[in-house]
Amino acid sequence: MPKDINWMQLHDDLERFERRIRLAVYYHQKNNPENEPNKRENLIFPLVPSTKNWTSPKSNNPAIELFLTNVRKEALNPGNIRKARDNLTKEERIAIKNLKCNSNNIIRIQDKGSRVKEWSDKWLVQQQITSKIANWVVNLEPKAGEAFGNVKTQKNNPLRLITSCCGTAIERLSELTEFYLKPLAKKLPAFIKDTTHLINEIDKLNEKGPLPPDTLLVSWDVVVMFSNIDNNLGITAVKKALDSREINFPQLNVLLKQLKFA
Numbered sequence: 001m002p003k004d005i006n007w008m009q010l011h012d013d014l015e016r017f018e019r020r021i022r023l024a025v026y027y028h029q030k031n032n033p034e035n036e037p038n039k040r041e042n043l044i045f046p047l048v049p050s051t052k053n054w055t056s057p058k059s060n061n062p063a064i065e066l067f068l069t070n071v072r073k074e075a076l077n078p079g080n081i082r083k084a085r086d087n088l089t090k091e092e093r094i095a096i097k098n099l100k101c102n103s104n105n106i107i108r109i110q111d112k113g114s115r116v117k118e119w120s121d122k123w124l125v126q127q128q129i130t131s132k133i134a135n136w137v138v139n140l141e142p143k144a145g146e147a148f149g150n151v152k153t154q155k156n157n158p159l160r161l162i163t164s165c166c167g168t169a170i171e172r173l174s175e176l177t178e179f180y181l182k183p184l185a186k187k188l189p190a191f192i193k194d195t196t197h198l199i200n201e202i203d204k205l206n207e208k209g210p211l212p213p214d215t216l217l218v219s220w221d222v223v224v225m226f227s228n229i230d231n232n233l234g235i236t237a238v239k240k241a242l243d244s245r246e247i248n249f250p251q252l253n254v255l256l257k258q259l260k261f262a
Contacts, residue, residue: 014075018068019055025064026056044249046179048136116173128250137176142169174262180255184241235259
C-alpha cells in the first residue's frame with residue numbers, strides 16, 4: 001500500500017468494490033442460466049445497464065462476505081502502509097522527464113467519440129438501434145486507453161502486452177458489437193469458452209462411457225494468436241458468419257462498421 005493515501009477515496013473504492021461483488025453474486029443466484037439458457041440470445045437489442053444506485057443486501061454466501069471483510073481489513077490496516085517501489089527504471093524516469101520538458105513533443109488523446117455519436121444517430125434513424133442504446137453507446141466523457149503487461153516469468157519475454165479500452169470512446173461500441181457476434185461464435189463446430197468449459201465437455205464425454213482404445217486427446221497452443229490474425233481475413237470470416245444468420249438484423253454493413261472501428 002502506498003505511503004500517501006487518500007483515505008476517503010479508498011473508502012469509496014471499497015464501497016464500490018463490495019457493491020459490484022454483491023451485485024454479481026445476487027444476479028448470478030437470481031438468474032439461473034440452466035432455467036433460461038436462450039433468454040439473452042433471443043433478444044433483438046442488448047440490455048442497456050441501469051444507472052440506478054441500488055445495492056444488493058449482504059450475500060448469503062459466507063465465503064463471499066469473509067473475502068470482502070478480509071479485503072477491507074487489509075486495505076484499512078495502518079500496518080500495511082509502506083513506501084511504494086517505483087515500477088520504472090531510472091533511465092525510464094529520465095526519458096519521461098525529457099519528453100515533458102521538450103516543447104517539440106505534443107502528445108494528445110485521439111478523439112473518436114464524435115464519430116461514434118454520428119454513427120449512432122444514423123443507425124437510430126435507420127431503426128438499427130433504439131434511442132436508449134443510441135444514448136448509451138456514446139461516452140460523453142471518454143478517457144485514454146491504457147497499455148500494460150502481464151508478467152510471464154516462465155518465458156524469455158516476461159511481459160504480455162494488454163491494451164485496456166475501459167472508459168474509452170469505443171468501449172460501449174465494442175460491447176454492442178460483441179452482443180451480436182458472441183452467439184455466432186457459440187455456433188461454431190469447435191467452440192471452447194475457457195478452461196472450465198473444456199473440463200465440463202470432457203466430463204460429459206466421460207459420462208457417456210469409456211472412449212475407444214485408439215482415441216487420442218490432442219491440444220495445441222497458438223503463439224500470439226490475435227496479433228497473427230490478419231485484419232482483412234478476420235473481417236471476412238466474421239462477414240461469412242453474419243451471412244449465415246437466420247435474422248439479418250442489424251444490417252450487415254452496420255455490424256461491419258462497428259467491427260472495423262471497435
